[in-house]
Amino acid sequence: MRPSGRKPDQPRNITLTRNFTRHAEGSVLVEFGDTRVICTASVENRVPPFLRGEGRGWITAEYGMLPRSTGSRMGREAARGKQGGRTVEIQRLIGRSLRAAVDLEALGEHTITIDCDVIQADGGTRTAAITGGCVALVDALNFLVKEGRLKTSPLKQMVAAVSVGIYRGTPVVDLDYPEDSEAETDMNVIMTDQGGFIEIQGTAEGVPFVQDELDGMLTLAKQGIDRLFAIQKDALGG
Amino acid sequence: MRPSGRKPDQPRNITLTRNFTRHAEGSVLVEFGDTRVICTASVENRVPPFLRGEGRGWITAEYGMLPRSTGSRMGREAARGKQGGRTVEIQRLIGRSLRAAVDLEALGEHTITIDCDVIQADGGTRTAAITGGCVALVDALNFLVKEGRLKTSPLKQMVAAVSVGIYRGTPVVDLDYPEDSEAETDMNVIMTDQGGFIEIQGTAEGVPFVQDELDGMLTLAKQGIDRLFAIQKDALGG
Amino acid sequence: MRPSGRKPDQPRNITLTRNFTRHAEGSVLVEFGDTRVICTASVENRVPPFLRGEGRGWITAEYGMLPRSTGSRMGREAARGKQGGRTVEIQRLIGRSLRAAVDLEALGEHTITIDCDVIQADGGTRTAAITGGCVALVDALNFLVKEGRLKTSPLKQMVAAVSVGIYRGTPVVDLDYPEDSEAETDMNVIMTDQGGFIEIQGTAEGVPFVQDELDGMLTLAKQGIDRLFAIQKDALGG
């Protein structure tokens, strides 16, 4: 029995609210249950130094948590003067994942920065960020088309992510914080809507996991992500 | 004529939403028109080193803006490795102002940190943060009473803040961004609900201001703040 | 009775020594009683990135205290690797105030940096820095004229600053450290020699202050600043 009463293959209630704030070219509030993340996509007419003059664009991501998004207050990274290792790891994962959604050649010399800021955390913030960030990214790409800066959207495919894990011996999908902190194995799976894997990160927290468990988790992940693609599609107006 | 069509003495639509997030002891979404700030109050059972062993408590504040809370994306302070001068100046103002609301002796050896994170900016973020932060602070103080850690709330008085300025020669209250960026003088006024001033910060942006203009702005500020105290009172359940 | 025996409207002994060091285009030692600050003005033939190509100049300020300018040694900010919040707040105030003295269009693409380094502190370092920094600034502007880089000085007006406060219930001018650390209210007033306000920053340290007290402090401030303008004029040979 999961603490929330959910079935093993049952994700939390998931919502995507577009145009959540007004300044960004894409702005989405994503909620995976009590996990709430603001994802904004910002367009700039330039690329980082390592890409200058190559005619290609770039997608990057930054991640942060409000100090009191968690059960006890975390020190503010801006005040401590550096981003922690977990933050760096997560924002690199989000950036890599979302780059897979876009044809960077077709994007031209634009940079799109996806900012993912957690306002309330209850497990799965990185998978929520990728799933919501992809919708913000689509809005930003469409903005470029609408503004006449691109002829067609360089979107190649949708990308979404979900966590799976082994909780008390059973594979489960979309772990919340009480499950996450107790799970033997925790795995984040990022896929495209055409069925390929973008990234798999599975970590045994205590006992190593075996091939059967891996297979079980991947099966749940694929089902869960299919549902996320439907929710993204709904949010984007079908 | 103000860009928003408001009268000189007319503040924006102001709302305070308590319990906006679930982890903090106090959590308030404050909206001054399109300016939206999440204010959380976090209680800790210890005080900073300079107060240890003195039996008194401490109130402090931190301020941040999401990178895309503004018209163009600002670099994330955590990524740049330091808080900017404006951030430091604002969070020190919020901390000083809210300390005036509480009897620090009666608070005992607790620290309450008010985090003010701007998710959408349209002028007046610091006055919104003080006004909303005070309500989050009240909730945190009441939490300490409910938990039995304090017998009565050490709240001395409510504190609220509003901006006033000289816009095209006329004193106006609660400036939004289009007014703020053009105003000749900008002044932030922080008061108590017993009618005293906590802090006055008036800055001439171009032409110096004179005593008459100062008097006109202070009159508007007092009226505007009275309205804020009513809204705070409503939010706290009358 | 004030600790120093001064009358409420009596500033400390104030001196301005020009050409205090030999390298800077303007160099002034300002003394407000035992408070001693070295103010230098340095001219550069370029402007910060945000102003490039606009034909306008810039005035900025930096502030520091020698580690043992105070009663107990403060850690050196260069060794700690960052400027503290109070330092940042003060140097922003000095910069804003002195920009009001100059026609930045007429200054052309020059930057003048005012460095204010406190070698001995006894209260009122920021008001001393503004008052002395304005004289160093005048010298630097005259240097530009003398060198033939500007036809006439772009000085618009002199700027000076004084602190006022409520000490044991009475408004007083130009607080020294023993008064400052005990005052109920502390206010810094920056004005032009044409009678306008550049900036007012008043802070209640304990009890809030009321309109009558504000009026009393402003009256003292105006008198005190008039005297500062006379001292500046004398120093400039005038």
Added chain:
Amino acid sequence: MRPSGRKPDQPRNITLTRNFTRHAEGSVLVEFGDTRVICTASVENRVPPFLRGEGRGWITAEYGMLPRSTGSRMGREAARGKQGGRTVEIQRLIGRSLRAAVDLEALGEHTITIDCDVIQADGGTRTAAITGGCVALVDALNFLVKEGRLKTSPLKQMVAAVSVGIYRGTPVVDLDYPEDSEAETDMNVIMTDQGGFIEIQGTAEGVPFVQDELDGMLTLAKQGIDRLFAIQKDALGG
């Protein structure tokens, strides 16, 4: 055909040289072909703050590259004042992986730090570091036993790691730099000598990968890691 002429399931020449330097409790030079990493294990009689008083030990890792371990010189992280995102990500992975080798309760209040410093890079530095670091860790645990600070070694199982990938459509094991920079998919697999997975990190660099490719890579990884366990066993004297 692989650039090195190796068969798809053929790892590079792998050597482990124990006692490579003389000060550390464990010191191993690990070579995966031209990739050379110095792994040292350092024992301290204390644990990080978050573990104090719990009677458990801790294993942590740090990773660095000499500036000219690579084809073009990289800026020294110590000179730039921060560790890059890739460094942080890798050292967190090494630490997590090696913690799985040890019974932290049985280790008692000791910290073992595994420093992995790359002196020559040719792909696969993180898998070399984990594989060599585990041997340095074993030596450090045996040191604690020899010194009488522990009765028996708290080693639970050996841990080793290898990279696999899809190179020009074919799964291959232990990628060198020319393969790594061109591979469609890159996956790091960390396993125990009892056959369980500690961590799987697979990333599609261009085209997403599918279940069949994943299965192919995992099969190669298991074979490759078995060979690593044999080499570790040899190095440790059988």
Added chain:
Amino acid sequence: MRPSGRKPDQPRNITLTRNFTRHAEGSVLVEFGDTRVICTASVENRVPPFLRGEGRGWITAEYGMLPRSTGSRMGREAARGKQGGRTVEIQRLIGRSLRAAVDLEALGEHTITIDCDVIQADGGTRTAAITGGCVALVDALNFLVKEGRLKTSPLKQMVAAVSVGIYRGTPVVDLDYPEDSEAETDMNVIMTDQGGFIEIQGTAEGVPFVQDELDGMLTLAKQGIDRLFAIQKDALGG
């Protein structure tokens, strides 16, 4: 012919002004010609962590230059967020040199920090800092005796420093900036008043120097330092 018209063995005009500022336990303005350095000595009742509980004291030094102590403005180290390499090198030299003056066992668990802040630079700031810093140190040691915290001063010997160099082929003493920037060799010599060397740092700027030149410089240095000891003695009322 030296630019200043001095003879090769003629130091600049040297003055030591005690009690230059009022807060520090020792405060000396040292002038070597146009080089002016404020040296303060601050006493604390504790020692750095590496000395705790050993019953010995510590002498340390910090060095800084006001941004416009030099011909063109240098960036403020506090604003840049780190001390430069030259600053670090100099303050370590000052600290080592002045530790030689004191019996650290007899000092007991006190730390004395010598802050050397250059307000005007014209060559030889480090030798001026050592020479003036030693006098400030003596005053701080006498303060400890006067306060009854030590029975007798733990001063072992006076320490002073002078620069020598090869300027246009001739050894000269106490180089000013025009000489220093052109000299072939620059050497700083730190000695005790009992005739021993504390530190010798000689650097060839262009052409290497030979034994004869070294001997010539050391002869000048010894003469020059004898004069400094006389000036120190005078200043101390001796």
Added chain:
Amino acid sequence: MRPSGRKPDQPRNITLTRNFTRHAEGSVLVEFGDTRVICTASVENRVPPFLRGEGRGWITAEYGMLPRSTGSRMGREAARGKQGGRTVEIQRLIGRSLRAAVDLEALGEHTITIDCDVIQADGGTRTAAITGGCVALVDALNFLVKEGRLKTSPLKQMVAAVSVGIYRGTPVVDLDYPEDSEAETDMNVIMTDQGGFIEIQGTAEGVPFVQDELDGMLTLAKQGIDRLFAIQKDALGG
């Protein structure tokens, strides 16, 4: 009697291994007994900002120690976010010394960075780094010739360094760690193969040293360095 059994004028066993790693233009492992330092020379086709457009080249150096190159583990400078004072001092010395070996005009607009990374420390790391770094530098200069980027090598002279000291009253050469930590005086001498001094840095650790001791140390240093030049010559193939 020296702890190692060496005679006073006997250096340790010294070896220079060229081409130690494969990516750098020069790569040397230098061993002074148990002290082992990897020195790489990296060529770049640009110069630092202060030299741009002047047609001259630049030689610079960076120094680091692996955390467990020493008896107890030192914190990693990259993780602490800054290079320590000793590191800064040493790398500036190496850079100054090696610049003396090269005709910077003839080098043209190239920068050569010498990275000296200590993998095992037993005293004398800075003298080993200079001696080995000079050989790496020669290889890098020859690389520029071989590549046709320079017509002839801009090498002016070889540079080498050795430490000398007063150990239990007797001058000795090439101190190892047990001697170094006990020596009364420690001096680093850097010379050219034409017999001139590049730098002399002598420091009394306890008792000041006198002219006779200085002379004795310099005599030993000259002999020791002559031997180093022979070893460099051998390594470079005669």
